[in-house]
Amino acid sequence: MMRCSKARILINDHVDHLLDNRKVQKLEGHLQKCPRCRDLLAEMISMVNGAKQLEIIPPSEDLWPAIRNRIERKHRNVFIRLPEKRPFFGFSLYPARLAYAVSTLLAAIILVSLFYYGLPFIRNGRNDMSKEELDHLKVAEQNYQTAIIDLDKAISDQKAQLSPELAEVFKTNLGIIDDSIRACRVAMGQHRKNRMANLHLLMCYRKKMELLNEIKNVMMQSG
Amino acid sequence: MENKEYGAHIDFKNKDFLLDVVRRCQDGDTKAMEMVYIGYKTSLFNLAYRFARNYSSSKDLLQDIFINIFTHIDGLRAPEAFNSWLYRIAINTCISFVRQKGKAKEVPLDEIENIDYSEEVDHPMRQHLEQAVKILPMKQKTVFLLHDVQGFTHTEIAQITKLSEGTSKSQLFKARMKLKDYLRSTK
Amino acid sequence: MKIFKSYSSISILIITLLCIPSLLFAKAEEKIERTYTSDRDGKVYLEVKSGDIVVNSWDKNEVKIIASKNDTVDISHTEGNIRIIISRPRSFHYELFIPDKAHLRVETASGRIKAREIGGFGDIRTVSGDIEVVTAKNGIRCKTVSGDIHLEKITGNAELKTTSGKITVEGIEGSIKADTVSGKIEMEEFSHAEEMEIESISGNIKLLGELSSGSIYEINSHSGNVEMRIPSDSNFELRVETFSGNLHCDFEIRVSGKIDRKNIQGIVGKGGASLISSSFSGNIRITKQ
Numbered sequence: 001m002m003r004c005s006k007a008r009i010l011i012n013d014h015v016d017h018l019l020d021n022r023k024v025q026k027l028e029g030h031l032q033k034c035p036r037c038r039d040l041l042a043e044m045i046s047m048v049n050g051a052k053q054l055e056i057i058p059p060s061e062d063l064w065p066a067i068r069n070r071i072e073r074k075h076r077n078v079f080i081r082l083p084e085k086r087p088f089f090g091f092s093l094y095p096a097r098l099a100y101a102v103s104t105l106l107a108a109i110i111l112v113s114l115f116y117y118g119l120p121f122i123r124n125g126r127n128d129m130s131k132e133e134l135d136h137l138k139v140a141e142q143n144y145q146t147a148i149i150d151l152d153k154a155i156s157d158q159k160a161q162l163s164p165e166l167a168e169v170f171k172t173n174l175g176i177i178d179d180s181i182r183a184c185r186v187a188m189g190q191h192r193k194n195r196m197a198n199l200h201l202l203m204c205y206r207k208k209m210e211l212l213n214e215i216k217n218v219m220m221q222s223g
Numbered sequence: 224m225e226n227k228e229y230g231a232h233i234d235f236k237n238k239d240f241l242l243d244v245v246r247r248c249q250d251g252d253t254k255a256m257e258m259v260y261i262g263y264k265t266s267l268f269n270l271a272y273r274f275a276r277n278y279s280s281s282k283d284l285l286q287d288i289f290i291n292i293f294t295h296i297d298g299l300r301a302p303e304a305f306n307s308w309l310y311r312i313a314i315n316t317c318i319s320f321v322r323q324k325g326k327a328k329e330v331p332l333d334e335i336e337n338i339d340y341s342e343e344v345d346h347p348m349r350q351h352l353e354q355a356v357k358i359l360p361m362k363q364k365t366v367f368l369l370h371d372v373q374g375f376t377h378t379e380i381a382q383i384t385k386l387s388e389g390t391s392k393s394q395l396f397k398a399r400m401k402l403k404d405y406l407r408s409t410k
Numbered sequence: 411m412k413i414f415k416s417y418s419s420i421s422i423l424i425i426t427l428l429c430i431p432s433l434l435f436a437k438a439e440e441k442i443e444r445t446y447t448s449d450r451d452g453k454v455y456l457e458v459k460s461g462d463i464v465v466n467s468w469d470k471n472e473v474k475i476i477a478s479k480n481d482t483v484d485i486s487h488t489e490g491n492i493r494i495i496i497s498r499p500r501s502f503h504y505e506l507f508i509p510d511k512a513h514l515r516v517e518t519a520s521g522r523i524k525a526r527e528i529g530g531f532g533d534i535r536t537v538s539g540d541i542e543v544v545t546a547k548n549g550i551r552c553k554t555v556s557g558d559i560h561l562e563k564i565t566g567n568a569e570l571k572t573t574s575g576k577i578t579v580e581g582i583e584g585s586i587k588a589d590t591v592s593g594k595i596e597m598e599e600f601s602h603a604e605e606m607e608i609e610s611i612s613g614n615i616k617l618l619g620e621l622s623s624g625s626i627y628e629i630n631s632h633s634g635n636v637e638m639r640i641p642s643d644s645n646f647e648l649r650v651e652t653f654s655g656n657l658h659c660d661f662e663i664r665v666s667g668k669i670d671r672k673n674i675q676g677i678v679g680k681g682g683a684s685l686i687s688s689s690f691s692g693n694i695r696i697t698k699q
Contacts, residue, residue, distance in 0.1 A: 008396075009396060043403050043407075047403060048371055063285060064260050067289045067290060176611055180690070183691065196690065200653065200690040203632065319624055323681065323682070
């Protein structure tokens with residue numbers, strides 16, 4: 001016997017005539033025994049027909065002159081064209097290596113997590129994070145730290161390939177980021193739930209990971 | 224997708240004609256742009272109205288939609304995909320508009336200008352449905368408006384919104400269930 | 411003593427005379443020119459191990475490279491696109507001429523890159539050299555570690571990244587993404603950006619330009635200061651936050667959320683653009699032009 005949860009999905013497709021005969025027969029068998037699903041089908045059909053007949057509202061006045069004026073003003077300035085985001089040439093410069101692949105995957109997970117959890121924080125306007133948000137951030141922080149350890153290992157064998165000047169630049173900037181991480185941790189020691197401190201800590205971790213990736217790429221390029 | 228219901232008397236289903244109009248728009252021909260405006264204004268206005276939720280904001284939103292269309296049209300590499308590209312611009316403009324304005328105040332239907340709802344007495348479903356669409360989350364609203372109101376297929380919706388066809392179907396299912404619950408509660 | 415002095419002078423003279431040929435040899439390293447046909451809007455890729463590169467464009471369907479006779483040059487042609495890879499142990503000064511609508515990608519590990527009048531998309535990378543681009547008509551991407559990036563008259567989107575180098579932009583119409591750890595970021599005359607995303611750890615950020623309605627501007631700095639100067643009739647939604655820095659805004663704000671010394675949220679004028687900025691300890695100032 002088909003469950004109602006499955007029947008509901010089939011009802012949705014049936015209203016749009018998307019079901020083959022076999023599925024229609026199965027659905028009809030369920031509908032014969034289930035008054036709730038029969039009511040649902042009737043409601044869906046009524047709603048879909050109602051949607052098709054929703055009022056067609058015409059714009060009350062001709063907006064074209066205003067639109068044309070704005071277009072012509074823009075043409076007098078420079079026309080902006082945004083290039084599509086597409087890979088450029090597709091030349092693979094750096095051979096894939098296991099550590100690089102792992103850290104790239106981790107970076108992708110972290111960036112998705114940050115997008116999912118991070119951006120709303122900035123726009124919500126609350127000072128303190130909830131326990132759930134803090135837990136999610138802790139997971140993101142652990143992921144970052146793991147990725148940083150992996151990258152460090154991948155780099156440590158190849159240090160000799162960097163020129164002294166470049167090594168100094170990287171060392172200085174890693175130091176700046178580590179100082180920033182320490183400052184965030186001190187702040188969180190006093191204000192554990194503070195949103196700004198937590199978000200900036202994650203930002204610093206991300207920058208550290210990006211910088212370590214850069215070091216690895218430069219080493220592979222000069223190797 | 225049928226444009227007939229929206230009174231378009233410009234036959235954009237003629238592929239050669241459409242390609243010619245699009246190319247002329249890309250060259251900055253304002254006459255060609257006006258043809259696009261005439262052909263799509265009612266359909267896009269109805270889309271805008273159901274996002275903006277009041278009549279006067281819909282007019283501003285419609286202007287923004289067409290400005291974005293004509294500003295970005297020379298980035299359109301495949302003029303044959305003009306229809307889905309145009310609706311994608313329109314949907315993105317509507318969503319940006321709603322995000323910027325934040326949660327718009329609920330506007331009672333009888334405060335909306337220039338719409339004679341005397342017909343609605345015979346069609347109470349329409350009135351309730353208009354109200355119900357306002358409460359849908361963005362993705363569900365987008366798919367519902369494109370599929371059930373404007374008549375796009377899931378394949379076309381996938382091209383417009385960059386969702387998969389499966390996601391389009393599941394969003395439509397969720398939208399309809401939500402609307403059904405709302406309509407039941409208002410009976 | 412006199413004899414010793416005269417012997418020293420003679421020795422110096424002899425040594426100098428012996429050095430002259432090698433100096434001449436180093437200065438007069440023989441150049442070669444190679445020219446190849448390509449599509450006017452094709453792709454040109456140049457990779458050089460070490461050396462300065464100057465790129466100019468012209469109205470020909472040709473690519474010309476000026477390199478050293480001692481270089482090992484590997485060239486491949488596919489469908490109107492050209493790829494040139496040069497390996498040599500010592501640095502050289504390369505010149506490249508490309509069609510005025512071509513897309514360009516150029517890389518060197520150590521060396522400066524200067525490019526003018528790029529008609530297509532430009533992708534320019536170096537590790538320790540500076541990058542300078544004057545006029546790019548179709549967007550640009552620049553990446554360096556310790557070098558500076560200097561751009562003028564850019565149309566289209568820009569994606570810029572340095573670790574410690576300075577980023578300066580004079581005149582850009584398009585979206586901007588700029589990222590540094592300790593370098594400064596200064597942008598003047600930005601406009602028509604749909605999106606702006608600027609991030610720094612300790613470098614200061616200074617922006618001077620105009621906001622576009624409907625666009626999103628996000629500027630985050632950890633300890634660097636953020637200063638943004640925009641027209642006095644700008645309309646935007648504002649959200650600025652800091653942990654321990656100071657906030658200042660010249661504009662009248664209709665507050666729509668929290669407001670305190672570390673957090674301001676509200677609308678300026680009619681709203682439209684979104685301006686979001688956060689810092690940990692840096693100061694944030696938004697002032698009128």
